[in-house]
Every structure is written in structure tokens, then in C-alpha cells.
Amino acid sequence: MENQTILDILELTGKLLELHGENDFKVRAYYSAVFNLDKSTEDLTTIPVAQLSGLQGVGKSMAAKIEEIRTTGTLKEMNDLLQETPEGVLEMFRIKGIGPKKVRQIWLELNITDTRELLLACENGEVARLKGFGEKTQEAIKTNLQFLQANSSKLRMEKGEELAQQLLDVLETNLPDSAIQIVGDIRRKNEIVESIQLLVGHSKPWEVQQVINGLPFMQQAEKISSPFVWRGKMEGKSIPFEVQISSPENFVNQQFIYSASPKHLAQKSLLKIAQKEPLASEEIIYQTAGIPYIIPEMREGTFEFDWIQQHSNDELVTWDSLKGILHNHSTYSDGKHTLEEMATYCRDLGFEYLGIADHSKTAIYARGLYEDRVDQQHAEIDRLNLKLSTPEKPFKILKGIESDILGDGSLDYSEEVLKSFDYIVASVHQSLKMTEEKAMSRLIKAIENPYTTILGHPTGRLLLSRAGYPVNHQWMIDACAANGVVIEINASPYRLDLDWRWIQYALEKGVKLSINPDAHEKDGYFDMHYGVAVARKGGLTKDMTFNALSLTEMEAYLISRKK
């Protein structure tokens, strides 16, 4: 069991209590326990009960609940509440913009227990008539429901990969002599996975079908399956699974066909080539077509055929070409690990610099830094830099901040304070609902601010959960080009923002991109693997990757930029 599982159970219990009309302060105790524990580095699964109740926000009762969760794997209080909650009401928790209180009203006052009924009620205006609701809330619920329904069977890449890997592991154990590979969306490193596809090379397809059907957690959809294709689902998941079965001789051909998008296959006769005689490698397919090899993640049928004529695959960014990690949080704001822990780990992973960028003062929810805390942090950075760097292995913490872009486009410190940083990530965190015109003038003003080094998560999107604020990408990128501002590829699998589809345009305009993990704890650094994956998909080269600069180059750049 992980800390997160415990926190998820406590948070859901809190939400359910609120939904069922429990005392607000009691509810708040659950949220505050989760809030505090989320930032703690204690291992909740092993810490003694006596110490648990000493943690901030955890009393005797909460400690007992945590103990119950870690011994039984669940919480009776939560299960009892779930028993009394219709499934459809639970689903309403996922609608952005309404919380447990409004869900309670919908459930009890309109007697709605199903999201389809809720959509109908929005359409005939019933929802707007509830006290505290109105036309806008009703419209927001409606759009949100439609968004959720359209995405209900999709997964973000990290979740999709996890499930695909689960099935792959089991199949490899059960079919030890077969070639098995993940293909489709996941092999192309799509940020959103619509179906999980695997390919098995085996001479007796029915044996493969038998193995899959023998797995208790895989449920076949017989009507859409065939002797060579197993289709169905994994227990408790709504994403479709598809296992293609090919003859061992044709494995590479099929692997190619099921990995590339139809638009890619349609060009240069690639599909025809792959459908002919058995091939030993994918490279041969491209050779036969008379073009250089194209990496799997790029095979979308968009820019890759032009790209490969002007570049080589060696130019693409890799994990190893990254020299430092920018945009990270510490316990100064809402991070889990101290500045020293973050820095030491970063150095030990072999990076040359850590760019710290805690939240700025406007982000009060995240304990953003007031001016005195900025000074304090800078003093600590100076001390740590002396301690962590050696002549053989130079390492430096760069003084940064993730400065909130305010409603009017300004950054939230005085010029005096802005000057004191080595670099600034400017990000929007508030007022996400703006017209495009307003959102763009705010963004442009922030880009034009001479202290802005990097534009952070430029659209604010949360994949499968929230569309970003309206952004005219072309206009934004042009402004970054004109002002020498770097754009972040936020590597969190929840964001992956800037979208890879805009990388080529940014490069054309000479805008560098920075693959930033937005790490709130040490392990968060590894999110850069997702960032690298989508960056390569979009054709980002090493020489245009901001954090591929060495420490010496980075320092020189930041100094010249400040001038």
C-alpha cells in the first residue's frame, strides 16, 4: 500500500460525509488531514500509530482510521457511506465546478441519481432553478458532463502504460516463447490513450486466446473478437483492450502496421510494403520506401516525412541530453522535500543544476513565498551551493520562482524582487475562464515582461479533466520569439503542455523549449521521461532544448538575458 491510497480513502470519506450533510468542521478535519499528510514525507504505511496522531492534522480518531486502512486495506466508514450513495451521484464528483454540496442538492432536491438524468435536467432548465444555481452553473455542468462522457473510456499516457505493462507481464509469463509487444497509441507515446493494443507473434492463435481468457481480470467481448484479434476489457476499467495475434514470421510487419497511424501508413506506400513479404526489421520498410527511418512516436502522418528530410534522428532530444532540471518546488512552498533534499537528489542523478521555482506569494493555497521568505531561500541556496559543488563535479542551484501571472498580466513581485532571481517561470494559475481576447492580452503582457525567462504550462490544461484557457498558440509563440522567452513543455503526464503539435512551429520561430517536470517531490523528476517522449514526438532537437544547456552555458545565458 502507498501513502496515496490512504489519502485517497480519507479524502473520499470526507467528500462523502459532506455529501451526506455531515458537520462542516468534521468534514474539514478530513480534508485538513489529507492536505497536511500529502505534504509530509512520513511513510504512513509503516509509522507507528502513536506517532501518527502527533502529525499535523491527525488526532486520535484519524490515526485509528489510518491504522484501519493499512491493516484492512479499506475503511468501514467509507464503505458504509458508499452503500448509501447511488453510483451515479458518486460520478457527479468528477464534474468540475460543482462540489459535494451542489451534488447533494441535485441528488436530494431534484431526485437525480444518474448523470444522464442530470444532463436532461440541464437541458430542460431544471438545474438552473435550484437555489444557488443559475444559467451559468447549469451550462457549466452540461459542458462538463459532455466532456466527461466523450473521454470516459480514455486514459492519460502514464495510466495507459501501466495497464498495458500489466497485461504484457502476464502474457510474457504465460507465453514464454512468443514475441510480444505493446503497439498502438502507447508505442506512439500519445498523451491520451484511446485503446490499449498488444501484438503477440504465435503460430497457434487459439492458444493465445485461451491464455487471455484464462486470466480472471480480462473479460472478452466475443462479438467484436475474431480468431486473430482478442478484444475486451480489463476488470474495472473502461478503456478497450485489443490483442492482435500474428504469425511469428509476420510479427515485424504487423508491429509496424499496428503502431503507425493510418495517415502515416497511407504515405510512401508504407502499408503496401508492410503487407508484402515478411520483414526482419522496421528499418527495411523505410529503406524499401526510399526514405530514412522514422521513430515510432513520430508516426502520425503529420510533419515527420518533411522533418526526416532535413534532420537525423540523432538530433532528437533524449533523457541523457538533459543537463539540468528547471521548475521544481520544495518545502518552501507546496513541495514535499526540502531544498537540500531536492538538490542533493538532482545532483546524484547526474544533473549539473537544479532550478528551484517555488510558488510566488499570490499562490497562498500553496504557501507561496512572501518577500522575506524569498530572501531566506536565497541565503539557503548560497549556503547549499558552497556545500554541494565540488571542483570535480560542479553543481548549482539556480534561484528561480514560479511567478503567478495576475489577471492583468503582471507578475506578482516588485521589480526589485524580480531582479533578485536568476530566472523566472511565469505561469497562470487563476481566472482560467476568460475570453480568448482577455486571456491573450494577459499572456502577451507576461511574455513581454523583461523578467520572464520561461512561460510555464502555457494553456493550463489538465488532460482528460480540464481544457486549458483559450490560447492562440501562434500568437503566443510569435510573442515568445519576439521577446526571447522560452516555452515550457510541462512534463507532468497530467499536463504535457505545450502540446507537442506546436513544437515545430516554435522551432521555426526560433523559440527554445524547456522540458520541466514541475516536481513537487524528488521522484517527480522522472516525469521528464514523459516530457522527453512527447518532445521527441513533436521533433524537438537537443540544440533547441533549453535545459540541454550545460551549467556554464545556462549561467552565461541567464546573465546575458538579465543584462
Add this chain to the structure above:
DNA sequence: GCCGTTTTCGGCCCGACTGTTTTCAGTCG
């Protein structure tokens, strides 16, 4: 349910924003 004392019980939280209201509840980051 937690906290911090007045050690037994009363008061609880961070503030902006939105969409409702016409002074504020709910939601969010």
C-alpha cells in the same frame, strides 16, 4: 474531528473568483 489551551470545550480556514445573490456560499488552486 482537530487544536490548544482557559486540560474540557469552543472555535476552527487562505483568499480570489464565480455566480449567485444583494451579502454570500461554494469551489478552486
